[in-house]
Amino acid sequence: MANALSLADSGTALPFKVADLTLAEAGRHQIRLAENEMPGLMALRAEFGESKPLAGARIAGSLHMTVQTAVLIETLVALGAQVRWASCNIFSTQDEAAAAIAVGPHGSVDAPAGVPVFAWKGETLEDYWWCTQQIFDWTAEAAASGADWIGPNLILDDGGDATLLVHSGRDFELAGAVPADAAGDSHEYRVILAALRASLATSHDRWTRIAAGIIGVTEETTTGVHRLYELARDGKLLFPAINVNDSVTKSKFDNKYGIRHSLPDGLNRATDVLIGGKVVFVAGYGDVGKGAAEALRGQGARVIVSEIDPINALQAAMDGFQVARIESVVEQVDIFITGTGNLNVITTEHLLRMKHLAIVANVGHFDNEIDMAGLEDLAGAEKIEIKPQVHEWRLPTGRSVLVLSEGRLMNLGNATGHPSFVMSNSFTNQVLAQIELYCYPEKYPVGVYVLPKHLDEKVARLHLDALGVELTELTPEQAAYIGVSVDGPYKVDHYRY
């Protein structure tokens, strides 16, 4: 595969591809600091480091290759797993983290001894899908173990791309052919088809064999979970899935408190524009929008929210925000944030009506919340790079807009994503879910599951000491009065927190 970047290809027994191995020391410093902020993962190492419940597990991981993910990867390894890793976004890799993971805690730049990782900041789409394929290629591990062939037996997914690849690859193998490109196909879909076409040319059952070996997948995004429920509904899901996204300690923490942190961080690093006093439009008042609105108000912005769900709209109003359609206010807004999970929330018509140098940024999973395709096709629009991931688009109106991270997740593209403590919650759920699938497969026939509430509570419990939280304990009398065990779980399943 041709690659314009100068990457540190593995010249050793360890296969990997990262931007620059010499960043490993800097990455290791940050990993060490992050461990201090990830008490949940460190507690799992303490609890399970001896018993190694994941011994024998072979995990194909597709998740932003950041410093926090490095702590996750090394936790999985500490629990006995073998791991291969790719990022799930072309911009989100932190190259020093990837380097440190390749080198490993006991290796060196000259003798990397870490985990096979395939990720760098600024991949092309072709790079991206090449990397994603690498996490399924366990040739080296097979060789090392003397096996004829082995594949992964677990997927750890973020956004569902790894799961998609397995399902689509198998489908095309069963069909005997990859479909030709169709008129409406996105560029990315064409890249996927090309990759699978190349795969099919080499092997007629590669993905079929891989799919057969997978015990299950754990998935942590709204988007990826949505895909899983659709597969299950349509009877196409090939293996059990644990929906980590809907653990309370994930969706109500990562989505809300993570964005509260990383949204202003991304805005600041990208633009250095004062948030105070500005009018900011937040599309969507789900957990992401709630975190965004709180953060922006906390910086002195005036926040206007848009919503399509009357319940969330009413919540926004009760929280003191103006709730309006974008068309009613677009000319007054200084900064636009999308976090809806939907497409074309900001259209080219909206872009053309905005103030000069309005900032447009997305914190939803996909870049189609802003009609970037429409913008790229807009006659007379000109794109000027102010700095990486910050572009001024000069519009035919004579005004410009500033688009961050080309419409992709700006908190990852312009900042460093969600901070370690938040990710420790999400990733502790991931690890517990991997253990559930691997150790108790009988509990999980093919289908989509959430983690049982006592594990969700356990994740929270592991993060209290670090914040100095004193938990009150029920007396037996009190526990009996409300009909729960002293040790929990404490709430009915439909409780909303």
Next chain:
Amino acid sequence: MANALSLADSGTALPFKVADLTLAEAGRHQIRLAENEMPGLMALRAEFGESKPLAGARIAGSLHMTVQTAVLIETLVALGAQVRWASCNIFSTQDEAAAAIAVGPHGSVDAPAGVPVFAWKGETLEDYWWCTQQIFDWTAEAAASGADWIGPNLILDDGGDATLLVHSGRDFELAGAVPADAAGDSHEYRVILAALRASLATSHDRWTRIAAGIIGVTEETTTGVHRLYELARDGKLLFPAINVNDSVTKSKFDNKYGIRHSLPDGLNRATDVLIGGKVVFVAGYGDVGKGAAEALRGQGARVIVSEIDPINALQAAMDGFQVARIESVVEQVDIFITGTGNLNVITTEHLLRMKHLAIVANVGHFDNEIDMAGLEDLAGAEKIEIKPQVHEWRLPTGRSVLVLSEGRLMNLGNATGHPSFVMSNSFTNQVLAQIELYCYPEKYPVGVYVLPKHLDEKVARLHLDALGVELTELTPEQAAYIGVSVDGPYKVDHYRY
């Protein structure tokens, strides 16, 4: 029945018992203003006032007899129902509202023509259970319609007392006897037993007949719902129940935004003490605790939260609150608020360690969150009334504490409860639930149900215009992309808002 108050017993065809009929005009003014703040109920009157879906319904209502409840009652009547009403708390009746409901919009003090209502502020427990019995006695209505006997066919409940009475009454009738008082029985339970003993002396099947006639009950409190689920689990539930409490537009609105309003209101009316700068302890960080903590911070207090659930505890910490056990901080706290749904959250040991003139108040449903029984039994403690519902307890330590509303719901006892707009959400759910049970009984076999999500969204939708909220509409393309109808419902059932 002996009654120390001078009540306006009905001297007319209309049976009722309220404190003072001449308050009706003042009550009517407030009802008129409240209607402007209850757009959900008024919209139901507009939608269903003609078709009268509740024609034939006979509703026994047990719910705080406030101005807002008056609008609910008159909405039920506008939809065709016959109604009898009692309050569900001895202190929560607003006497002018009760008077206005008895007089009715078209009656007069001399010729009351409203709804049979049995409620006044400051009932004894004996009064209270007498009143509750009245809502099941439809003798007058039977007489008016020429029927031999009729009973209610629906219960609208808050806390479950009306439902309890029917179930217990029938149980004792089936057993042929009411149990004797036992050593550990509370005073209130003895009052109930006495009432049912008197009933059984008069009729051996009164409650059995009533129970047989009930189509269902709608219940709006956490506490009442908890009882219903227990009855259903034990196979003892006699008729279907709709759990209105767990509509999002109830639990996430009434519990949170209602308390946010009424807690500081109650504190202010009771004590006039500056909240700003004070240390306030909030026991429980559920929806009630979240609303309380937000309100108190908004007034400049420093809030310390206690929790037994690690997830809620972590939420409190992430929202910036200190989380501590009461024992660790009791000496520093100026104001204590309980809203846990549990008992003995504040014990006499805690009371004895508090600062001089610390304020102790409860916003949970029952008065046992504070150990009032223990306080009353405490040797050397003296109770001084500062004003109604505000008592200084001089403790043997030489210090005093101020207890509001004798440990009962202080937002009702010291203020006027949740404001109209919030109650409009809750009560619109109640009316929709009554319609569901009455018009579509086939959908509801015996069991406990929540309202379907589209009705929950409808409740929210009916409240948007009044707040000037502009709701964004999905395009068909967007709706298809996320797999929902343009008109909703928009979320999966486990979505937490």
Next chain:
Amino acid sequence: MANALSLADSGTALPFKVADLTLAEAGRHQIRLAENEMPGLMALRAEFGESKPLAGARIAGSLHMTVQTAVLIETLVALGAQVRWASCNIFSTQDEAAAAIAVGPHGSVDAPAGVPVFAWKGETLEDYWWCTQQIFDWTAEAAASGADWIGPNLILDDGGDATLLVHSGRDFELAGAVPADAAGDSHEYRVILAALRASLATSHDRWTRIAAGIIGVTEETTTGVHRLYELARDGKLLFPAINVNDSVTKSKFDNKYGIRHSLPDGLNRATDVLIGGKVVFVAGYGDVGKGAAEALRGQGARVIVSEIDPINALQAAMDGFQVARIESVVEQVDIFITGTGNLNVITTEHLLRMKHLAIVANVGHFDNEIDMAGLEDLAGAEKIEIKPQVHEWRLPTGRSVLVLSEGRLMNLGNATGHPSFVMSNSFTNQVLAQIELYCYPEKYPVGVYVLPKHLDEKVARLHLDALGVELTELTPEQAAYIGVSVDGPYKVDHYRY
């Protein structure tokens, strides 16, 4: 003097006039509780109760006759002063506090032994100016001391009415006549002229003699201070004045934190309307407006601010508020609050454009912030009393507005004013200012002064323990580094806090 109210005229040696002496016990309870919340005043009693620096002082007090003022009055007495008191607003008296002050801590209803107080809730303007005159009539005290004639030697003022009366009375005596009513005179001004005309008919030098005996005045409102600076500028000021309003611990505490507490309190008691989700317009972003906006946001309102000063307007924007002219938003607003110190901020034109049942309330000193005179003259407008101090005005448009406290200070008229802790700050400044004038007259030639910074800091210091504040102490090295004494004062005079 004819008085429609049934007042408890003194039938004893103690002259006073209050609504109902039997309220004294209730008032005493509240005074006792308030003392716990007024650590500054109690500390002054401890510091100066022995030395009695105000022995010989005869204080004419004109200040809202509330529970807090009762603690102030009894502090002045404890420091040796003789006191006579009237309220400075026709609605602001708390009748139980007035009764308790008349009865005194050691008197009884049958044998009142407190302070001569002339105040009741709901005075007419004629009553009001009669009461104000009584604080200057020391006939009874003269008789008791065997003196021929004595007058007060200090004024403690709020709003400047007592000071105005002395200056105007003396002016007219020097002129030999009170002017005739002129066409544009307000009703209140005519009442004042009538009172002074009656005085002049009795004595040609009453006010001249009183003025000559006054050592000085302490004044605590923006409005009253403004009058004093004008008098001083025009050379008409008759005695020195201490501007207590501009102590930091007054203007930045009472005005801001007091309103933050009492504004929502007044709204709640008057209307029970949910503040959350509502659009509230706050006219003026001075200290009062800042406190109002913070409180309303803390309750979940969306606040729109208006300002005439570009600096304050920019502050409002930087604090995240929309800043708009009333004309631009009047139709969207649910609640209007004025706190500008200016007149006609809300005109009849604005009133006619408001939403149905919009709430209109003033927290500025005078009732002309809202054009109440214009409203009263408006053809077709009808006034309906919902309850005392809450009026629905039906307008010719068919819509209504709710006006609180007839446009006067709603936090006093609809609630109980600022809470004790805030007032303790203001009143500790008042007492220190009275001591300054009385004990150190040589420091204060005729003119207007603020208290020296070390006294301002002392006021703050006396309030820290009650809030559990630990103050950090400068090391000598640190004090030298920033060029201050270890004990303060710590800031340059122009420091803005």
Next chain:
Amino acid sequence: MANALSLADSGTALPFKVADLTLAEAGRHQIRLAENEMPGLMALRAEFGESKPLAGARIAGSLHMTVQTAVLIETLVALGAQVRWASCNIFSTQDEAAAAIAVGPHGSVDAPAGVPVFAWKGETLEDYWWCTQQIFDWTAEAAASGADWIGPNLILDDGGDATLLVHSGRDFELAGAVPADAAGDSHEYRVILAALRASLATSHDRWTRIAAGIIGVTEETTTGVHRLYELARDGKLLFPAINVNDSVTKSKFDNKYGIRHSLPDGLNRATDVLIGGKVVFVAGYGDVGKGAAEALRGQGARVIVSEIDPINALQAAMDGFQVARIESVVEQVDIFITGTGNLNVITTEHLLRMKHLAIVANVGHFDNEIDMAGLEDLAGAEKIEIKPQVHEWRLPTGRSVLVLSEGRLMNLGNATGHPSFVMSNSFTNQVLAQIELYCYPEKYPVGVYVLPKHLDEKVARLHLDALGVELTELTPEQAAYIGVSVDGPYKVDHYRY
């Protein structure tokens, strides 16, 4: 002069010294974006670009050479001034801004045609004072104009270094000698003495002549202003000074809203640590501390404040913060922020008691708020660079602390300082102050002045449109009522905002 960096010395007629001229294009992009955020400066260009009130002014500027300062410099040029520039901090230069200023809007890298600028990120102290001298050397300008000798006639200062150099240089010339180094002299003071010794060796009256030519200085920091008041008090001030720091639109905006933005920005860029849920200690509750506390609470931290001034301490308590001495809470705190203006606020004793990996950061002007000297001398302490401006100090206790920017201003060292909009307020004051001194010298005899209030209001006014603020206008009647002009100024001088 020896210089380890590879700097772009001017090889052209334009004298300058910057890090890398090829950064000019990137700098120009950012300047262009900053202009959109600096409406005050752009409005001055519009108002005065024609009349050029600064024609003939020769300004020696010493102020952080950032993108925002670039807009300031080009505004001064647009108003007719000639300018030479140095940075006032060895770390604060943004090299791309310096390059763009050297190149100028119409020049190119090959033919720089901008302003003589002498600044780069990471100067040594020797570099720094060499640069500062260059802004007083107008040889090139003299040559261009054919003059024999010219010097600057205005100083624009930040921190007072430029003013110090002129005063000290002249003193030593008058004394005929520069003092020898003394035992207690800091390294920096020795560098200054060496520079002036070299100057005196070349010319006996260089600084005397420069001082004589200076019309005045404008100064914008608390620290620099403090020095000026001391010089004036001691009769040593050589020319008039305008204290820009105490304009409301500077101290209440830059200090408060600037920190609110740049403090979390600096924390995030330095550490990526989640702020939410953490315990943060903020030393000092002046404008800087208020901005810090608000920002941190807005991110979900629990903030503990320390104060030495009882008034500010009481404000902190009333704003809902715990107020404690550092000794009482040091073990619980995750992040320490100093912003007091004092020294040794955090001592080595405190550092040794902190949690492992506690973060220590300063936003006060000097690095001695944290006892960095003591830390460097601490036996057994080891310093590890995590990344530039982020150091882990391993302490003899076995725990580490993270120190940001070596104890210097972390918002400049770890982030990019205050954002453009805030700086536009500060710098508009600077430009107006330069105009005042240059155009109206008769108004300013030697002394220290603040800008008149109408100019302060003008600065605010110029920033309203950009935020969509609608300012309300007084009617003539209203203006008369409060005794001001319709156009302002609106407040008395001691008003605190």
